[in-house]
Amino acid sequence: MLRDGQADFVEILIDNFLHVEPEDMATALDGAPVAFHIMHSRFLERTEAQLAFMASRIRTMARELRPFYISDHLLRFTVDGREVPFLPELDYGRTYDLVCQRVTSWQEQLGTPVLFENYPSIFDSGLEQPAFLERLFRETGAGLLFDVSNAVCAHRNCQLPLAAWDTLLERSTHFHVGGYEPSSEAPFVSLDLHGSPLADDTLDYLGRVFSRTSTAATISVERDNHVELEPWRADILAVRARWEQHA
Numbered sequence: 001m002l003r004d005g006q007a008d009f010v011e012i013l014i015d016n017f018l019h020v021e022p023e024d025m026a027t028a029l030d031g032a033p034v035a036f037h038i039m040h041s042r043f044l045e046r047t048e049a050q051l052a053f054m055a056s057r058i059r060t061m062a063r064e065l066r067p068f069y070i071s072d073h074l075l076r077f078t079v080d081g082r083e084v085p086f087l088p089e090l091d092y093g094r095t096y097d098l099v100c101q102r103v104t105s106w107q108e109q110l111g112t113p114v115l116f117e118n119y120p121s122i123f124d125s126g127l128e129q130p131a132f133l134e135r136l137f138r139e140t141g142a143g144l145l146f147d148v149s150n151a152v153c154a155h156r157n158c159q160l161p162l163a164a165w166d167t168l169l170e171r172s173t174h175f176h177v178g179g180y181e182p183s184s185e186a187p188f189v190s191l192d193l194h195g196s197p198l199a200d201d202t203l204d205y206l207g208r209v210f211s212r213t214s215t216a217a218t219i220s221v222e223r224d225n226h227v228e229l230e231p232w233r234a235d236i237l238a239v240r241a242r243w244e245q246h247a
């Protein structure tokens with residue numbers, strides 16, 4: 001897709017490549033612009049000493065590959081010390097001070113402001129997410145990597161109005177979008193599994209997002225399951241069509 005001009009850049013899930021030499025990454029990418037996405041830093045749970053190796057490796061990669069953003073996730077990997085198979089949302093009412101301090105030190109370790117992705121909320125506590133992020137970004141200098149379909153999932157699951165993101169959207173320039181699917185068991189919720197085509201409500205909202213942001217810089221079309229060229233290409237072309245309608 002890069003060769004055919006359908007994709008303009010690559011967002012690399014960088015923690016999958018920390019063992020690769022940066023020069024080899026650069027050779028493989030052959031000059032394609034890149035962004036970094038971090039999935040498993042667990043920066044809210046690990047100590048600074050534990051994070052030091054990953055941070056130094058990512059900084060080395062960044063010096064070679066010059067990503068135009070580094071992004072990470074605000075979520076949990078453990079509950080009361082136990083590993084869980086599902087990555088739960090933060091408890092926004094109780095964790096602000098800890099998250100603020102951790103975001104500040106993770107950005108210092110990485111040597112750059114970091115973009116954090118919004119969570120596809122399932123429970124009503126997700127209603128607190130936009131206000132929590134607005135305060136966090138104001139106080140830490142971090143920013144939002146706005147995942148359009150995660151906002152749609154939160155809207156479907158806990159009725160968080162899409163308009164709740166408007167203030168954050170005005171300052172956002174980097175976006176994600178992907179497919180969601182219903183959970184396999186009742187009560188059925190929408191999960192960001194990134195294995196199916198973009199849904200109609202996602203594409204409709206994407207049009208609204210584009211109409212509010214004259215400064216959109218990038219959008220990554222995510223595929224984690226059923227990673228096949230043709231359906232992925234179809235999603236990218238659908239996103240391009242929405243962009244062109246609003247450009």
Ligand SMILES: [Fe+2]
Nearest residue numbers: 117147176222
């Ligand atoms: Fe995403």
